[in-house]
Structure formats: structure tokens, C-alpha cells
Amino acid sequence: MSQKPHLSVVIPAYNEEPNFAKGVLASVPKYLEKQNYSSEIIIVDDGSNDQTAKLAESFARQYKNVRVIKNPHQGKAQTVKKGIEEANGDFILFTDFDQATPISEIEKLMPYFPQYDIVIGSRQLPGAKRQKEPIHRHLMGLVFNLVVQTIAVRGIWDTQAGFKCFKGPIAKDLFQNLKVYGQGKQVHGALVTAFDVELLFIAKKKGYKIKEVPIVWKHVATTRVNPLKDSVRMFRDVVKVRLNDLRGVYRVI
16 A cells, blocks of 8 residues: 555454345445545454455455455454554554444544544443344443443443544554453354453553543344353453453553
């Protein structure tokens, strides 16, 4: 790319054939092409075992400034990290493939730069809109937020929304300092984790200024979430972050 992009958009992808069939991803390049700033889209395939990688490459050929990176299956943290490492933008956004939060919501985040280093979408703040969300998922989110506030990251009401934007160098710095999911390991199946909690915990330790902004979010049905299994794993992740901090793991970052 000859011109350094103003915005890089990193999109992790794992077994996304159903979402490709829905055509949801096309909204991203179509929206960005209309903006008055330069951009790039980086789709990182997380070792999908369906046709996601081939479909992504076909998609990339249809639009300018879209590229695909193939990663071994290591889970979302490593997939996003790879995209961050490859991104060239002044600002880097990572967003979910299913576009539960539409790319146009970036308009709500960007005005807070450069006063802040990190601007994240929130489904919890007044003004946010949660659409078609089952009550049990909402209650799960509330309980998890309470756990996060108590154990790890106070003052941020929604650590898990997949719509976070960073100043470019800060994104690269933070992802290099992940510990819980910082080492690439082969995993099996979909892996729902709380890597966002560690990311924001480290950001606070480093003194980066974080702004939380209410966004529109629509629940997208998926078979990847196992309420009991994933809740236990995410709780364990949050505890690991706190224990790491008590051990001084994050002291030198």
C-alpha cells in the first residue's frame, strides 16, 4: 500500500461460511470507500476448517485495500493480535465479522481522538442500543461485568464488546504484552475468552487514557457460545489477570 492508511480495520474470522452467505461483510468496504480518509481491511482467518479462507480471498479480490492473512487456529486473541501486527493505520479498530456492531459506529469513536488513546464501544452505557438480545445473555453479561469490575478493571462497564479502536502504536504495544493468551497455542473448536479484560487491564497499568462510548449492537445467534463452559473459562481468565498482577507479571510493562 503506497499511502499509510488513516484507519486499519482488523476482522478475525473463524468458520464464517454462514456469515459470508448473509453478505454482512460487504458493508465494511462499502462504508469505508465513501469516507474522506484512507483505510485498509485485514481479515485474519483463525485456521477455519470450512471454506472461510477461500471465501475471504475471493472477497478481497472484489474490493481495494482488503487483504487476508491465514493464521493457525489459536483463538481470537492471537487472531486479532496477528492483524494488529500487520496493520499500518494511524488508528486500528478491531471488529467482529458478523458486524453485530455496524462499521458505521466508528463515527462515534473517532471524535474522541486524540484526547484519548483508546476508544471502545459499550453496550452498557446510557444511549447504547441492544437489539434482539435474549434475556439470559443479557444477565450473563451483567454478572460478568460485575466480576470484572470487582476483580480486574474498574470503571469500564463493557469490556467484551467487539468494537475497540486504538492509536496504532498503542495497539501494537498492548497486544505484545498479553500474558494469559499471549503465547500462540493450537486450540480446538471455537474459543470464547476474556482477552479483552487483560488488554484493558494492561492499558490502565500503562496509564493510557480510555474512553467508553455507547454503541448500537445487535445479538447475532451463534452455536459457538456455551453459556456454562464459556462463563467458567472467562471467569478463570479474569482471575488469572489479577493473579498475574499480584505476582508482578505486569510490573515491568
